[in-house]
Amino acid sequence: MPGGPAVPAAALPATEDPLRNDWGQLAHYHAANMRLPPSAVHDSRVVFMGDSITERWAHDGGFFPGRPYINRGIKGQTTPQMLVRFRADVIALRPKVVVILAGTNDIAGNTGPTTLEAIEDNLTSMAELAEANGIRVVLASVLPVVDYPWRPCLNPAGKIAALNAWIRGYCSRHERVFLDYYSALVDEKGRLKAEFTFDGVHPNEAGYRVMAPLADQAIGQALNYVRTLGLVEEGG
Numbered sequence: 001m002p003g004g005p006a007v008p009a010a011a012l013p014a015t016e017d018p019l020r021n022d023w024g025q026l027a028h029y030h031a032a033n034m035r036l037p038p039s040a041v042h043d044s045r046v047v048f049m050g051d052s053i054t055e056r057w058a059h060d061g062g063f064f065p066g067r068p069y070i071n072r073g074i075k076g077q078t079t080p081q082m083l084v085r086f087r088a089d090v091i092a093l094r095p096k097v098v099v100i101l102a103g104t105n106d107i108a109g110n111t112g113p114t115t116l117e118a119i120e121d122n123l124t125s126m127a128e129l130a131e132a133n134g135i136r137v138v139l140a141s142v143l144p145v146v147d148y149p150w151r152p153c154l155n156p157a158g159k160i161a162a163l164n165a166w167i168r169g170y171c172s173r174h175e176r177v178f179l180d181y182y183s184a185l186v187d188e189k190g191r192l193k194a195e196f197t198f199d200g201v202h203p204n205e206a207g208y209r210v211m212a213p214l215a216d217q218a219i220g221q222a223l224n225y226v227r228t229l230g231l232v233e234e235g236g
Helices: 030-035 052-059 079-089 104-108 116-132 157-174 205-228
Strands: 046-050 069-073 097-101 136-140 177-179
Touching: 030 079, 046 052, 046 079, 052 069, 079 116, 097 116, 097 205, 104 116, 104 157, 116 136, 116 157, 136 157, 136 205, 157 177, 177 205
Parallel strands: 046 069, 046 097, 097 136, 136 177
Antiparallel strands: none
8 A cells, every 4th residue: 555554643753643742722723813803892702612513613604694703613622622722712812702512522532531520620610711801601502412423332411411401500600601502402312303413413504503593692692791891882
């Protein structure tokens, strides 16, 4: 075979393994962040932070025409990786609102075994960092999954339900906005409805069309709070 067999990532030298050199993938959006104009005092910039489910908003575009929404999703990421890059990819962009959708890849074990408590801690840290920097927080529920194609037989549905219950309660206790994608997308067996997915984990265009108005409504709630503080002009 020309070039020889593919070398597993674990066997590559550090210079050839991007996650070994840049585990949080801070370089992923560095150039895009540098190109962004400064956030004006009275604009309503929103950053979407997440994994591939967030990243794919950009590929299945047309959902938020004209909105100052910035996509900072990275395929495969877990909450500790997002926490590493949260300052660079959220705080430094000076949005009024951040929408965080995260946790399913943790449950899938993408960066190793973890606990629900560790996921909750990372979500809490991101929310607290945002609020400390004057950014309103929208926390989204994890989408329903009964099996991960790349890591089968984990039976994640119970953990997802427990994490979502915690997210809802945390938002209620701390005046964050809860964005409930799960209830709109789940079927009677706890799966992502077949018409809304292509693999049982990721939404298709029809799924995003269900999610988009829910996201807009949650962002509107968060911006309304900001407007009461006089930080965003009406209609912004």
